[in-house]
Amino acid sequence: VLLPLPLTGAFDYLCPAPLSDLAPGDFVEVPFGRKTLTGVVWGHARGDVDPAKLKPILAKLEIPPLPAPQRRFTDWVAAYTMSPPGAILKMALGGQAWKPFKRKPKGAGTPASNPAAPPTLSPEQAAAAAALTQKVTQGGASVTLLDGVTGSGKTEVYCEAIAACLAKGQQALVLLPEIALTTQILDRFTARFGTAPALWHSDVSDSTRRHSWLGIATGTTPLVVGARSALFLPYQNLGLIIVDEEHESAFKQEDGVFYHGRDMAVARGHIGQIPVVLASATPSLETLANVESGRYDRLVLPQRHGGAVLPDVTLIDLCAHPPERQSWLSPPLVSALTQTFADQGQAMLFLNRRGYAPLTLCRACGHRFQCPNCSAWLVAHQGPPRLKCHHCDYSNPLPKHCPACQAEGQFFACGPGVERIAEEATRRFPNARIAVMTSDTIEDSAAASRLIAAMEAGEIDLLVGTQIMAKGHNFPNLVLVGVVDADLGLAGGDLRAAERTFQLLQQVAGRSGRSTRRGRVFLQTLQPTHPVMQALAIGDRDGFLRAEAAERRLYAMPPFGRLAAIILSSPDAAILGHVGEALAKAVPATPDIRVLGPADAPLALLRGRHRRRFLIKAGKTVRLQNFIQTWLGSVRFPRSVRVQIDIDPYSFF
């Protein structure tokens, strides 16, 4: 019996006579330690456990068994991510500890269906929809990139594929990167299919979660829209997976089990022999490499739907047009905003930095406020002024006196966050109605909906926000987007910095001019000749991606080589140092594999734990997992040292 715990392997139980018909996949209730747990029959016992220790299975639950593809998927993900299978099963059971089912569940309600007529599609959309529908109808494994510029109507196209899947009587799953996206898109699904899809993400209530889980497990819930964790649910009859905004790094989970939702979705498709659709306006290099090699198909939507044209992108060279002192909006951007407001248009200012200022220092002694638990500056936030850490939950009011020199009134806020940009905008445009959109201002999806509704209703002239505002929303009267610091994401030497910056800025730019008026986008940059800025300015996505791919290929970096990261952490820096050295000495010499490190992780202290990391670089076809298993298996780790394995890492923190 596999239990939803991060423990190696399954546990053996006695099978009492009344349960002699138990088979793999059956949900069972078993005693474990002093508790009773819900687990899944995984197979026959190996028989190597002391018979005296064996306890009997208590009961079989009246839920349809976990289908074989779902079980194979669980084992596959465990092996790939090098996590215990029980940790994957825990996600399949909905993540939370729960009481076992006692009663046969009532069928989850399937509301009366009154789907709206399918929308009228452009010829390009119709062709793409037909191709996808055909794949769904015939079934079998396939991966298709739906490659369409922002505003080209990708959602309508894949909704046709969903309709075909539901018509076959199978379940469809749509994976989305951000919860914030769901409110608007959910209404569209509801209107299109006449019934609200089941929502799955970390914020849904326990009762909804339980209801959705049962509907998914029994097969009565036809459509699920969720975050990456929805991929592991026990679908009774899955027939299609859509991964929308497949390039999004939000699909990468980086705690507990480290996995990429998009990659796991493709694996699920293979195992279940079902089509997978990856949708994006700015596909990842990984996906494009798979298209090039012929492993994935591609469908292209080259035009904006309904005659809207792509926005006009202008670079503002901050050297040539510097903002005033203690200001961050350059004269050309200010005049563009002035003109936009005069023409009754809406504008958006994008800065991917929460709070008021990223750094606060004391003018008297130079003291900089740093988090006591993390190697990071404390970020100033307004309201009553506070200093917050964005990596842990540390938060304190700004003190009166400098903690280092006791000076009073000498604090100086360095640099801008969105709150400070909103302050500057308020100063410059006192009549404009300005709102800030960040994870600090929208606590839940209801708050997000309210803000989006206010924007749609024209009650806001200027929205200032972080990337939470960059995704998916469709504001017809939004004609100007200003990017305050286009260079921000390029710093840090991250492997995917350029790719990610391009994708993010392209997404932000795509918010503008989505109906009749042509949108304008201004990018403030200190590096106007940088390939990312040039590609955005002339709209040469493919040229940029080709250049980026050529560079990755040259250095054998993903997707042309493989990476894995080992992160060691401990509250005790000395112990961590020793373990790192021991591990470095134990690296097995292996052809086509290089181990770099140990080095301090960029966040060398995070939530009170010191962190060191190794990076493993290998050829495309190398079995990284076997190597890591052998290597880590040869070293004994003290209990205080946590070892995290990140296959195909995205973040280099």
Added chain:
DNA sequence: AGCACGCCGACT
């Protein structure tokens, strides 16, 4: 992951 056990330092 939880939980129990067990061994050492700090108090009533």
Added chain:
DNA sequence: GTCGGCGTGCTC
């Protein structure tokens, strides 16, 4: 002489 820190090992 007891409380409680967390290092170690176990759960079928």
